[in-house]
Amino acid sequence: MQPLDAMNFIEDDCVYELDMVTAGILTTGFIQIQGDSWFRWTKSLVYKNPGGEDVLTTGAQPIPAGLVQIRDLGSQRDLFRVAVPIASVFGGPAKNKSTAVPFILPLPRLFKPKSSFQVSVSYPAGAAVAETLFFQFVGTKCFNLAGAR
Amino acid sequence: MAQAPSRVQTLNPEPAAQYQRQFTEDFTVYELDFLGLAAGTSANGSVQIQADSAFKWTKACYYADIDAAAFQVDTQPVPNVSITIQDSGSGRSLFNLAVPVPSIFGFGTLPFILPIPRIFLARSSMAVTVQNFDAAATYNLRLSFIGTKLFQM
Numbered sequence: 001m002q003p004l005d006a007m008n009f010i011e012d013d014c015v016y017e018l019d020m021v022t023a024g025i026l027t028t029g030f031i032q033i034q035g036d037s038w039f040r041w042t043k044s045l046v047y048k049n050p051g052g053e054d055v056l057t058t059g060a061q062p063i064p065a066g067l068v069q070i071r072d073l074g075s076q077r078d079l080f081r082v083a084v085p086i087a088s089v090f091g092g093p094a095k096n097k098s099t100a101v102p103f104i105l106p107l108p109r110l111f112k113p114k115s116s117f118q119v120s121v122s123y124p125a126g127a128a129v130a131e132t133l134f135f136q137f138v139g140t141k142c143f144n145l146a147g148a149r
Numbered sequence: 150m151a152q153a154p155s156r157v158q159t160l161n162p163e164p165a166a167q168y169q170r171q172f173t174e175d176f177t178v179y180e181l182d183f184l185g186l187a188a189g190t191s192a193n194g195s196v197q198i199q200a201d202s203a204f205k206w207t208k209a210c211y212y213a214d215i216d217a218a219a220f221q222v223d224t225q226p227v228p229n230v231s232i233t234i235q236d237s238g239s240g241r242s243l244f245n246l247a248v249p250v251p252s253i254f255g256f257g258t259l260p261f262i263l264p265i266p267r268i269f270l271a272r273s274s275m276a277v278t279v280q281n282f283d284a285a286a287t288y289n290l291r292l293s294f295i296g297t298k299l300f301q302m
Contacts, residue, residue, distance in 0.1 A: 059223035065214070080178040081199070085212035087257045088293040089178060093222050094258040101258040106207045106297050109176045124184075124289070126217035 011140040014039065018135040022066060022121050025129060030073075032116045037141040041109040043102035046090035049132035061093035065127040074115040083122055090135065102138060110142075172203075174297040179204060183279050183290045186230065191280040195237075197272075202298040204269040209261045211254035212291040227251050228290055229283035238273035247280060254292060266296065 016039065020029045033039045048064045050056060067083035068090070080089075091102035111117060123129045179196045186192055198204045213228040220226060231247035232254075255261040269275060281288060 059221065061222050063220055063222065063225060065217070065219055077175075079176055080180060081196075082180045084178045084180045084293050085210075085257075085291050088210035088212050088260075088291070089257055089295065091258045094256075095222050095225075097258075103257045103260065105176050106205075106295060107174055107176060124217065127214075128219060 008145040009038070009142045010145060011040070011142055012037075014139055014141040016041075016137040016139075018119055018137070020119070020121060020133045020135065022123070022129060022131045022133065026120060026122045028118055028120045029135075030116055030118050031137065033111045033113055034141075035114045037143045038113055039111040039137075039139055040142050041105065041111065041137050041139040043104050043138040044090045045100055045102050045136040045138065046086055046092050047100070047134040047136075048092075049134070051132065058093070058098055059095065063087050063092070064090075064131055064133055066121040066123050066131060066133075069120045069122070071118045071120070072111070072115070073117055074112060079109075083120070086121070086133070108139065171302045172299040173302055174205070174299055175202075177204070177296065177298045179206075179294040179296075181277055181292045181294070183288075183292075185287060186279065186281045186290055187287045188281055188283050188285050191278060194277045194279075196275045196277065196294060198269045198274060199298075200272050202300045203271050204294075204296060205299050206267040206269065206294050206296040207263055208295040209254040209263070210257055210293040210295060211250055212256075212293070213250075214289050215286055217289065225256070226286075226288070228288045229281065229286065230288060230290055231280045231282060232292075233278045235276040236269060236273065237276055238270050243267075247278075250279070250290070250292070260295060268299075 016031050018029045048062045050062050064086040066086050068086045069083040070079045094101040181194050181196050183192050213226045230250045232250050233247045234243045
């Protein structure tokens with residue numbers, strides 16, 4: 001397959017969402033990249049559902065306690081040497097901000113059409129293992145224009 | 150008319166510039182955890198850079214908790230811990246003295262961005278020493294060295 005920079009393409013905003021209810025030491029989820037385009041991942045966010053019926057206020061949003069590992073199932077490559085804290089590589093609610101602040105990747109990460117990646121959430125000893133997490137992988141769809149005229 | 154001297158120079162010893170090689174990059178994080186770091190104690194650790202690629206370090210984040218207790222945006226622990234980092238490849242310490250972790254490590258929402266990317270060669274390691282200077286708290290401290298792998302083409 002051609003490298004992306006060798007193609008003519010157009011981009012469109014896109015978010016791949018992964019919702020996960022962690023219920024044990026290790027929980028995994030998968031994201032399947034759609035077949036119509038590459039996915040250029042540039043920012044990440046996570047939102048933790050606090051549960052209950054309390055009305056959340058700015059500053060009172062909970063921070064996920066888990067560790068995350070991401071594996072590109074196309075190349076079978078783990079992106080991180082070992083699992084890292086979710087809060088270190090995913091943005092989210094921030095101090096004195098009314099909106100979430102994303103984590104910006106050092107450089108965009110490309111995923112091929114029809115590829116997939118696995119997201120694993122684990123917990124260090126003593127930490128909570130039941131969290132409802134909403135991950136957002138923010139970026140763009142890159143539609144190949146090859147042959148289109 | 151005399152021209153102004155060029156200000157273009159390279160101070161950053163990037164392998165790409167030094168060796169005229171081409172690289173492809175991929176997002177990665179090297180993680181180093183210090184668990185149960187008691188008040189008044191210090192600990193050593195090291196990050197071994199993998200052999201398949203050099204590491205271009207660009208951002209730094211920390212995650213600290215006390216006894217694995219949950220916390221919120223406004224109650225996030227800020228560790229009273231200082232850190233020194235030494236590049237085993239060059240033998241160079243990155244700081245002249247130990248620096249407080251919250252000064253050079255951010256959080257996922259606002260990571261600390263290095264002034265210039267720092268390159269660690271494949272198979273090298275960074276030696277890290279942390280010192281808990283808090284009077285009472287014992288921290289679980291997780292440091293994330295965020296950047297890219299540089300695969301030589």
